[in-house]
Amino acid sequence: MRLYVGGLPYQTQEHDLRDLFEQIGAVSAATVISDRETGRSKGFGFVEFENDQDAQAAIERLNGTQYGDRTITVSEARERQSNGGNRGGYGNRGGGYDGGRNRY
Template sequence: MRIYVGNLPYSVTDDDLRTIFSEFGELAAAEVIKDKFSGQSKGFGFVDMPSNSDADAAIKALNESDMKGRKLTVNEARPRAERPRGGGGGRY
């Protein structure tokens, strides 16, 4: 199951996410999403857990928990909504 983790402190790394979620079971991946130009964290990430029961336990335990003064949002990731690509339709 793919898990969305939001409202992360900007100092959190992939390894930090791995450490937190590994307490609940095996992880396939853990990634903090970063701005492709600056490399700065965007404040959210994703964790992939092969076992749905482990993922459910992690979501229940970590949602709204405190991490470095920020309340995390943890839930099952939903597919990204299709957005139209910019085609220069703005004003000049």
């Protein structure tokens, strides 16, 4: 089971996150999400447990607790919603008004 962990101190590294959750059970992956441009942590991450019982125990024991100087949120991760690649507008044509200058 994959868990969402929010409210992490910005200096949290992946090994810190893994160490925290391995106190409860076997962790198969721990990831801290960082900004692509700056590399700075966004203050949240994901932890994946090898079994669901340990993941549930982690939610019960760690959700709402203090980690560093912040209160963390631990919950089951939801799948990312896809918009099907549709960015709105009219496909690749944009869809803005051009005063009638462009004729297709």
